[in-house]
Amino acid sequence: MSFMPELKCHGRLMGYARVSTPEQKLDLQIDCLNSAGCIRIFKDHGISGAKAKRPGLDDMLAALKRDDMVVVYKLDRLGRSVLHLSDLLVRFQREGIHFSSLSEGINTATPAGQLTFHLFSAVAEFQRQIIAENTAAGLHAARRRGTRLGRPRRLSEKQAIDAAHTITKTGRRREDVAKRLGVSRMTLDRAIRRVGATA
Incomplete structure (x- = not known):
């Protein structure tokens, strides 16, 4: 990435980098995060985005304070799914933490970037409604078929x-x-x- 946008916030710039397999390198992401001015970079090396537990991400989330900015090279480095990414961004907004994705040019410290928070919040709510509707439909269909729901009984x-x-x-x-x-x-x-x- 030849051009690094100037990132400004009242707190610290905290970078996060991740690759899915041990063979992949973090060098490109780390170089870009350093160039963007991150004072600390949290890393998950060889950990799939589908994993619920990521030590580097967990450490970063624990270290964040109000007015900090989370910086990633690309959006897909942060969230393991659209819903997970949306939840993280909603959490950032609630806790007064800004977010920037260098490749997509997202910067929530700007007025235009604030729209990102609202869009992802809407996406998260929409996905939850879809999941709830699908779950309810599945349970209703199972009951109609006579399928017993819940945990198996301990005693016959x-x-x-x-x-x-x-x-x-x-x-x-x-x-x-x-x-x-x-x-x-x-x-x-x-x-x-x-x-x-x-x-």
């Missing part, structure tokens, strides 16, 4: 009935029966109520 219907009979016939304590079945007393009680047995 037969186990619950047998346990209830054991408690009523032998007088064994519920805690002992639950322990023998490898569940808690609360789980046993729920299973017995579910099958309508008495104990």
